[in-house]
Amino acid sequence: MLNLQTVSPLTLTTPKGFKATGIHVGLKRKRKDLGLLVCEGGASAAAVYTTNQMQAAPIIVTKQAMEASEGRIHAILVNSGNANACTGELGLTHAYMSQHAIANHLQIKPEQVAIASTGIIGQTLAIDTLVTGVDQLVASEAEEEADAFAHAILTTDTGIKTAGYQFLMNGSEVSICGVAKGSGMIHPNMATMLGFLTTDATVEPNVLQTILKRSIDRTFNCITVDGDSSTNDMVMMLASGAAKTPTIMLDTQEAEQFEQAVTHVCQELAKLIARDGEGATKLIEVTVQGTDEERLARKIAKQIVGSSLVKTAIFGEDANWGRIVAAIGSIDEPIDVSKIDIRIGSQWVLRQSMPILFDETLASNELAADTVAIEVDLNSGSAVGRAFGCDLTYDYIKINASYRT
Amino acid sequence: MLNLQTVSPLTLTTPKGFKATGIHVGLKRKRKDLGLLVCEGGASAAAVYTTNQMQAAPIIVTKQAMEASEGRIHAILVNSGNANACTGELGLTHAYMSQHAIANHLQIKPEQVAIASTGIIGQTLAIDTLVTGVDQLVASEAEEEADAFAHAILTTDTGIKTAGYQFLMNGSEVSICGVAKGSGMIHPNMATMLGFLTTDATVEPNVLQTILKRSIDRTFNCITVDGDSSTNDMVMMLASGAAKTPTIMLDTQEAEQFEQAVTHVCQELAKLIARDGEGATKLIEVTVQGTDEERLARKIAKQIVGSSLVKTAIFGEDANWGRIVAAIGSIDEPIDVSKIDIRIGSQWVLRQSMPILFDETLASNELAADTVAIEVDLNSGSAVGRAFGCDLTYDYIKINASYRT
Numbered sequence: 001m002l003n004l005q006t007v008s009p010l011t012l013t014t015p016k017g018f019k020a021t022g023i024h025v026g027l028k029r030k031r032k033d034l035g036l037l038v039c040e041g042g043a044s045a046a047a048v049y050t051t052n053q054m055q056a057a058p059i060i061v062t063k064q065a066m067e068a069s070e071g072r073i074h075a076i077l078v079n080s081g082n083a084n085a086c087t088g089e090l091g092l093t094h095a096y097m098s099q100h101a102i103a104n105h106l107q108i109k110p111e112q113v114a115i116a117s118t119g120i121i122g123q124t125l126a127i128d129t130l131v132t133g134v135d136q137l138v139a140s141e142a143e144e145e146a147d148a149f150a151h152a153i154l155t156t157d158t159g160i161k162t163a164g165y166q167f168l169m170n171g172s173e174v175s176i177c178g179v180a181k182g183s184g185m186i187h188p189n190m191a192t193m194l195g196f197l198t199t200d201a202t203v204e205p206n207v208l209q210t211i212l213k214r215s216i217d218r219t220f221n222c223i224t225v226d227g228d229s230s231t232n233d234m235v236m237m238l239a240s241g242a243a244k245t246p247t248i249m250l251d252t253q254e255a256e257q258f259e260q261a262v263t264h265v266c267q268e269l270a271k272l273i274a275r276d277g278e279g280a281t282k283l284i285e286v287t288v289q290g291t292d293e294e295r296l297a298r299k300i301a302k303q304i305v306g307s308s309l310v311k312t313a314i315f316g317e318d319a320n321w322g323r324i325v326a327a328i329g330s331i332d333e334p335i336d337v338s339k340i341d342i343r344i345g346s347q348w349v350l351r352q353s354m355p356i357l358f359d360e361t362l363a364s365n366e367l368a369a370d371t372v373a374i375e376v377d378l379n380s381g382s383a384v385g386r387a388f389g390c391d392l393t394y395d396y397i398k399i400n401a402s403y404r405t
Numbered sequence: 406m407l408n409l410q411t412v413s414p415l416t417l418t419t420p421k422g423f424k425a426t427g428i429h430v431g432l433k434r435k436r437k438d439l440g441l442l443v444c445e446g447g448a449s450a451a452a453v454y455t456t457n458q459m460q461a462a463p464i465i466v467t468k469q470a471m472e473a474s475e476g477r478i479h480a481i482l483v484n485s486g487n488a489n490a491c492t493g494e495l496g497l498t499h500a501y502m503s504q505h506a507i508a509n510h511l512q513i514k515p516e517q518v519a520i521a522s523t524g525i526i527g528q529t530l531a532i533d534t535l536v537t538g539v540d541q542l543v544a545s546e547a548e549e550e551a552d553a554f555a556h557a558i559l560t561t562d563t564g565i566k567t568a569g570y571q572f573l574m575n576g577s578e579v580s581i582c583g584v585a586k587g588s589g590m591i592h593p594n595m596a597t598m599l600g601f602l603t604t605d606a607t608v609e610p611n612v613l614q615t616i617l618k619r620s621i622d623r624t625f626n627c628i629t630v631d632g633d634s635s636t637n638d639m640v641m642m643l644a645s646g647a648a649k650t651p652t653i654m655l656d657t658q659e660a661e662q663f664e665q666a667v668t669h670v671c672q673e674l675a676k677l678i679a680r681d682g683e684g685a686t687k688l689i690e691v692t693v694q695g696t697d698e699e700r701l702a703r704k705i706a707k708q709i710v711g712s713s714l715v716k717t718a719i720f721g722e723d724a725n726w727g728r729i730v731a732a733i734g735s736i737d738e739p740i741d742v743s744k745i746d747i748r749i750g751s752q753w754v755l756r757q758s759m760p761i762l763f764d765e766t767l768a769s770n771e772l773a774a775d776t777v778a779i780e781v782d783l784n785s786g787s788a789v790g791r792a793f794g795c796d797l798t799y800d801y802i803k804i805n806a807s808y809r810t
Contacts, residue, residue, distance in 0.1 A: 054734030054742045054758075086730050088759040121727025122760045231731055308713070309805055316806025322526025325491050326636055329459025337459045353459075354493040355527045397799050400714055401721025 002260045007164035007175050011146030012037060014164060015175040015200040017240025021145045022152030025133025027081030027119070027126060034130065035152030036102065037076045037196060038139045042112060043238035045073035046209035048216050056085030056232040057095035058115045065099070068111035071205025073238060076196060077102045078116045078153045079130060080181075085231040086122040094127045101134040116194055118155055118181065118232055150179040153194055156399060157181050158276055163268035165261050169254055172245045174201045176261050180269040182233070182276075195220065195235035195269055200243035201258060207250050211259045212237050219266035222298055222387040223274045224306040237262070274388040275370075279395030283371045284314055286387050290341075290378040296333070297385025303327050304374065305389035314372055315391035319363035321349045324374065341377040345369075352379075407665045412569035412580050416551030417442060419569060420580040420605040422645025426550045427557030430538025432486030432524070432531060439535065440557030441507065442481045442601060443544045447517060448643035450478035451614035453621050461490030461637040462500035463522045470504070473516035476610025478643060481601060482507045483521045483558045484535060485586075490636040491527040499530045506539040521599050523560055523586065523637055555584040558599055561804060562586050563681055568673035570666050574659055577650045579606045581666050585674040587638070587681075600625065600640035600674055605648035606663060612655050616664045617642050624671035627703055627792040628679045629711040642667070679793040680775075684800030688776045689719055691792050695746075695783040701738070702790030708732050709779065710794035719777055720796035724768035726754045729779065746782040750774075757784075 007014045022035040047066060049059055065073070077098060084091050095115060103110040117125070139145065150160035164177035182193030203211075216235055248254050275283040286305045288297040304310055307327040313320040321342050329337055342350040345366030347358040366372070372391075412419045427440040452471060454464055470478070482503060489496050500520060508515040522530075544550065555565035569582035587598030602617075621640055653659045680688040691710045693702040709715055712732040718725040726747050734742055747755040750771030752763040771777070777796075 052731060052734040053736070053740060054730050083727075086727060086755070086758060086760060121730065122755075231734060308801075312802055312805035315802065318806070322488075322491060325459050325526065326457060329457040329636060331458070335458060350491070350527075353491060355491060392802060394799050394802050396713075397717055397720065397797060397802065400717035401723065 002167055002257050004165040004167050004261060004264060007166045007177060009143045010162045010164045010177065011143050012149060012177050012179055012196065012198045013141045013143070013146040014177050015198045015240065017043070017200055017242030018198045018238070019139035019141050020149040021137055021139045022148030022150070023133065023136055025136070026129045027079055031154070032148060032152040033079055033081045034133045034137065035078045035149040036137045036139050037149055038106065039074060039238050039240050042072045042074045043240050044203055044205045044208050045071045045114070045236060045238050046205060046212040047114070047234055047236040048213055050230055050233045052231050054086065054231045056083055056117060057087060057091040058084055058117045059232060059234060060092065061095040061099055062114040062116065062234065065111045065114055071209070072112065073114050074108045074112040075102055075106055076114045076116065076236060077134070078194065080153055080155055081119040082117060082123055082125050083119045083121050083232045084117045084125045087124060090124065094125045097127055098130055101131045105134050105137065114236055116232070116234060118153065118194055121231060153179070153181045155181065156278055161269055161272040161276065163265045163272070165264055167257060167261055169201065169245050169257060172243050174243050174245055174258070175199065176265050178265045178269050180273055182273045193220065193233045193273060197235070197237035197262070197265060199237070199239045200241065201239055201248060202241035202243070202245050203239045203248040203258070207248060207255070208237060208239055210250060211255065211262055215259060215263040215266045218263060219270040222302060223270045224302055224387065224389045271388055274390050277390030278399045279393040280390030281370070281393055282314060282391045284311070284374065284389045284391065285371065286374045286376070287384065288376045288378070289384040290380055291383045292381040294383045294385050297383045298387060300328055300331055300376065301385050301387035303331055304376070305387045308392055311389065311392035314367060315393045317364045317367040319344050319349060319358070319360065319367060324376070325350065328376065335378060336380050339379045341379065343375040345373060407572055407662050409570040409572050409666060409669060412571045412582060414548045415567045415569045415582065416548050417554060417582050417584055417601065417603045418546045418548070418551040419582050420603045420645065422448070422605055422647030423603045424544035424546050425554040426542050426544040427553030427555070428538065428541055430541070431534045432484055436559070437553060437557040438484055438486045439538045439542065440483045440554040441542045441544050442554060443511065444479060444643050444645050447477045447479045448645050449608055449610045449613050450476045450519070450641060450643050451610060451617040452519070452639055452641040453618055455635055455638045457636050459491065459636045461488055461522060462492060462496040463489055463520045464637060464639060465497065466500040466504055467519040467521065467639065470516045470519055476614070477517065478519050479513045479517040480507055480511055481519045481521065481641060483599065485558055485560055486524040487522060487528055487530050488524045488526050488637045489522040489530045492529060495529065499532045502532055503535055506536045510539050510542065519641055521637070521639060523558065523599055526636060558584070558586045560586065561683055566674055566677040566681065568670045568677070570669055572662060572666055574606065574650050574662060577648050579648050579650055580604065581670050583670045583674050585678055587678045598625065598638045598678060602640070602642035602667070602670060604642070604644045605646065606644055606653060607646040607648070607650050608644045608653040608663070612653060612660070613642060613644055615655060616660065616667055620664060620668040620671045623668060624675040627707060628675045629707055629792065629794045676793055679795050682795035683804045684798040685795030686775070686798055687719060687796045689716070689779065689794045689796065690776065691779045691781070692789065693781045693783070694789040695785055696788045697786035699788045699790050702788050703792060705733055705736055705781065706790050706792035708736055709781070710792045713797055716794065716797035719772055720798045722769045722772040724749045724754060724763070724765065724772060729781070730755065733781065740783060741785050744784045746784065748780040750778060
C-alpha cells in the first residue's frame with residue numbers, strides 16, 4: 001500500500017520547479033481573471049481535452065502546441081471571464097495572440113505555451129486587455145502567488161479547489177499537486193472544467209499521458225453536475241523532473257505508485273467540483289458493484305447521479321429509491337433487473353429488487369448530511385464503479401437563469 | 406393534403422363504439438384515481454411500451470394480454486396514485502387481480518383487458534380499495550364520463566390533455582381521439598407517460614401497430630421534460646371499426662391518411678405534455694434541419710431541448726445560444742460543426758457557426774412568450790427532425806423535492 005502524505009502548502013508550486021501567479025486584468029469585473037503557471041526549462045506535459053465537437057480556440061491552439069513541442073511545455077496561460085468559443089477565425093487569431101504574448105514575455109517559443117479559457121461562449125475576447133495584462137504577470141514560487149493562480153481560473157465556483165500528495169519513490173520525495181475549476185456544465189468526458197496538475201517526478205510525456213488519461217477516466221470523467229458538456233475544458237499535467245527521481249517507465253512499481261497518487265489527486269479535485277456544483281448543497285457518491293465490467297458499473301453510477309429526479313429527491317432529503325431504480329432500468333444495455341440491492345446511507349432499501357422496510361426518519365437525517373452515499377449491487381459480477389454528483393436545487397435555477405445577462 | 410377537422414366534443418367516446426368512466430376510489434387522497442375505457446365486442450389494439458428495463462407489473466400483464474388476445478382488447482383499466490412498480494411477485498399478483506376484477510365485472514375474458522398504472526414506485530397497491538372500486542365503474546358514451554376518465558389518469562399534471570381529429574375516408578367520417586397524462590420523468594422512449602387513443606376506423610391490429618409505432622417515434626418519443634425514463638408508461642390505441650370504413654391496409658392512400666391523422670393527434674398530445682412539464686412555464690419547440698438523416702436531426706433536437714442549461718436559460722428569458730451550440734457539439738456522432746445556423750424566435754443569432762448581431766431586447770421579449778421556437782440548420786443535408794420540451798424552473802425543484810413525502 002502506498003503511503004501518501006498530504007502536501008503542505010497545498011499549491012501548484014509545492015512540487016519543485018514551478019512558479020505561478022494570478023491577477024485581475026479586466027476580463028471579469030472585479031475578481032482575478034488571468035493566471036500563469038511556469039516551469040522554467042520546460043516540463044513533460046500531458047493533457048486530456050473536452051469531447052465536445054465544438055472546441056474552443058484555446059483548445060485548438062493548445063493541441064497544436066502539444067504536438068509541435070512533442071509534449072514539452074514551459075508555461076500555461078489561463079483566462080477566465082470569456083471562453084473564446086464560437087468566435088470563429090477572429091477567436092483563433094486572439095488565441096494565437098495570447099500565446100505569442102506570453103511567449104514574448106517569457107522569452108520562449110509559442111509552441112512551448114499552452115493556453116486555456118473559461119467563461120461566456122460566443123463573445124469576442126477583449127484581446128487588448130488580455131495582452132496588456134500579460135506584461136504584468138510575474139510568476140514566483142510563493143504560496144500566495146500559486147493561490148492567486150487558483151483564483152484566476154474560477155467562474156461560478158464558490159472557492160478554489162486544490163489537492164496534493166507526496167510519497168517516497170526509491171528514497172526521493174515526489175509531490176503531486178492540482179487545482180481545478182468547474183461548477184456548472186459538468187458532465188463525464190471533461191465538460192466545462194479546467195484542471196492543472198504539477199509534479200516534480202521525472203516522467204516522459206507519453207508515459208505521463210497514459211497515466212493521466214487512466215486517472216481521469218476513473219475520476220473527472222465520473223462527475224456530473226447537469227449533464228451538459230462544454231467547448232473548453234481540459235486537464236493538463238506538467239512534470240518538472242526537479243525531484244531527481246529515476247525516469248518513471250510504464251509497467252513498473254514506480255509507475256503504479258505514481259498513478260495511484262495522480263488518481264488520488266484527481267479524485268479529490270473531482271469530488272470538490274461535484275460538491276461545488278452550481279447551487280449544490282450536497283455531494284452525492286454513487287457506488288455500483290456486481291457488474292461484469294467496471295465500465296458498465298461506472299455507466300450506471302453516472303446514470304443515477306445524473307438523474308434530475310434523483311438529484312431533486314436528495315435535495316428534498318427524500319429516500320425515493322424508486323427513482324434510483326428507474327435510472328438503473330433506463331440504461332441502454334441489457335442488465336438483470338431482478339436482483340438489485342440498493343442502500344441509501346446506512347440502510348438497505350431494496351433487496352433482490354424488492355422494497356424492504358427501513359427507518360424513514362433515519363434516512364431523512366442521513367440525507368440531510370453534506371455527503372450522501374448511494375450503493376447499488378446488481379449481484380451479477382465482481383466489478384465496481386463510482387460516480388460523483390450533487391443535488392439539484394433552487395439555486396441551480398437561479399444561477400443559470402441569469403448567467404449571461 | 407388531408408382535410409382534418411377538430412372533433413367535438415374532444416373525448417375518447419366521440420369515435421363510435423366506445424364508453425368510458427372515471428371515479429375516486431381512494432388510491433389518491435381526493436382526486437379521481439380509477440378510469441375505465443370500454444369497446445364492447447372488442448377493438449383492434451396496438452401499444453408501445455416504456456423502454457426502461459425495469460418494467461412495472463401492469464406493463465407485464467398488458468403485454469401478456471395483447472399476446473394472448475392477438476391484439477383484441479375490450480377494456481382498459483387505469484389507476485393513478487400508485488405505479489405498482491418494483492413491487493415484486495405481490496405486485497404482479499395485484500396486477501392480475503385488477504385485470505380479473507374488471508373481466509368479471511364486464512363479463513369478458515381477462516386477456517381482453519389491458520391495465521395501466523401511474524404514480525409512486527415501490528409501494529404496495531391498495532388492492533382491496535381498487536377491486537372494491539371496480540364494481541362501481543359504469544362506463545357510458547357521455548362526454549362527462551369520458552372527461553372523468555381523462556381526469557382519473559392524472560398525477561402531477563395540471564389538467565387533462567386531449568386531442569382529436571376527424572376526416573373523410575372514402576365518404577365515411579372517421580374520428581381519432583386521444584388523452585394523455587405525464588408531466589415529470591418524461592423523456593424520449595415513452596417515459597412516465599400514458600396515452601390512450603380511440604378510433605372508429607376499421608384496421609387490423611398489426612397494421613394499427615405499425616402506424617402507431619411510426620407516429621409515436623415522431624411525436625411522443627421526441628419530448629423530454631427531465632431526461633428520466635419510467636417503469637410504467639405506454640400508449641395504447643383501440644380501433645372499434647364502428648365507422649364502417651373499408652379495412653385499412655398498409656401502403657394505401659387510406660393508410661397514409663390515417664397515419665397522418667394519428668400522428669397529428671399524437672403530436673398535439675406530446676406538445677401538451679411538454680408544455681405541462683413539471684414546473685414548466687413554456688413549451689420549447691426545437692427544429693433541426695440540414696442533416697443527412699431524420700434520425701440524427703431528431704437526436705440533436707432532443708439533445709438541445711434536454712439540456713438543463715438551455716432549459717434554464719429559456720426560463721430566464723436569456724438568448725444564450727452558446728449553450729445550444731454546446732449541446733449540439735456534445736452529440737456522440739460526427740457532425741460538421743463549422744457551418745451551424747441558429748435561430749431563436751424570429752432572429753438568427755449564429756450563421757456558419759459565427760455569432761451575428763441580434764436585438765437582445767426583442768429576443769428577451771420573444772422568450773417571454775409561452776411557446777419558444779429554436780431552429781438549427783447544420784447545412785449538411787435535407788433531413789428535418791423536431792423535439793419538444795419545457796423550461797427548467799424553481800417549481801420543478803419544488804414539485805420533485807417533495808413528491809413522495
